[in-house]
Amino acid sequence: MIVLPGNKKNIVAVILLFLLYLSLIDCIHFNGGSIRWAPIDPYDNSSFVRITITQSYSWSFPTIKCANDVPITTSGRSGENDNLTCVVDCGSDGGYSSKPINILTDCISSSSSLGMMTSERKSNITLSAGAHFSIAYQGSAWRALGSPAKSGLDWSIVCSIDLRKRSDGFINTPPVATVVSPQYVIVNRTTQIKIPTSDANAGDDVRCRWSVYQQGYRRRRREDQNEIDMYYKRDLIDDEIVQLRRRRRETKGCDDDDCKSRCKKDCKCSCNICKGTTCSGDKCKPSEDQYYCPSTATTTKTTKITTTGLSTTSVSTTSETPGTGFI
Structure with missing residues (x-):
């Protein structure tokens, strides 16, 4: 005082x-x-x-x-x-x-x-x-x-x-x-x-x-100005991070290394590797517990016919191959 x-x-x-x-x-x-x-x-x-x-x-x-x-x-x-x-x-x-x-x-x-x-x-x-x-x-x-x-x-x-x-x-x-x-x-x-x-x-x-x-x-106001500059720079950094995240969500081409061996997330559904999988729409969108689109289920039916005398016995066996791809 x-x-x-x-x-x-x-x-x-x-x-x-x-x-x-x-x-x-x-x-x-x-x-x-x-x-x-x-x-x-x-x-x-x-x-x-x-x-x-x-x-x-x-x-x-x-x-x-x-x-x-x-x-x-x-x-x-x-x-x-x-x-x-x-x-x-x-x-x-x-x-x-x-x-x-x-x-x-x-x-x-x-x-x-x-x-x-x-x-x-x-x-x-x-x-x-x-x-x-x-x-x-x-x-x-x-x-x-x-x-x-x-x-x-x-x-x-x-x-x-x-x-x-x-x-x-x-x-x-x-x-x-x-x-x-x-x-x-x-x-x-x-x-x-x-x-x-x-x-x-x-x-x-x-x-x-x-x-x-x-x-x-x-000079107290100088400190206030420094705070403004700090928030401005922080906003710029946040914008750059947002842009980086946006690029990561882009659809991957069929020549991408991630799309050559398996129909992984964001690969185009039109790629050969994605044919016969659950991929639908423009790009692969797996569920939360999967990182690529699994193959669709296939059913194999085998019929066996046995003839004995006047009667014929038919036995059918069905097997299902589910898609895989859990992490």
Whole structure:
């Protein structure tokens, strides 16, 4: 959650964590946080204005050590220091990019039972009057989210700084919102998240609003496009498979190797090999338990006549040869 200022009205902007599918390792040690700022003297009329930037972060404990200079004081994480970088309107950052603030904070509380540790640090910086820009703490490999779960997601915590004077003549002090990070919600279920807020400027209108997508910065839509491309390619593959199956059902010619030795499935009934079988129609269509058309049944009748004196005895024997061809 991030706090942003407004010129005439104070607005609390709830910025979603922007998730991108770029890495394959879950960030199980970092739980998010907030960045906020406030002018040291809101009535300062000089060419340069001093402000305080406050960073508050939540970490997994004891994975991350409760100490100063979190997280680099934890063993194996000495290279994890970074800066809050300008991401929006950097041409009017009042000189911030030449002297950025790092993301190191100091432990202020920890709980073994909850497995959580909170760190915070306040940093003072001097900027040109009238500066307005946004800074962010960004990283990759956020914990797996969604259904089905997707891991290796990018995240971004953003803070907008605006030193332009309000219509009533002084620099706005942004409202402060307090919410535990992360917040868990169930897929396809409406969830209410209460966000307590406070404002140093009495009478200001405090609201929540959704963040707005910006091309090239918040890149969630790229993932959606990849999903569209994937389904498109899958459809093409399915079409090719259908075509292959259709060719397999074509009638086989009499010169086909399968139709020379036996009247097999899909051989033409006009082939010599199919004569005298149960093949009917255009091609051989055997039953489910046969793979070729069996021969038709034949009947052999043998008559034996025996004559003795005045009488004649006739004995007839009939035999039937059924078709064969069971698998």
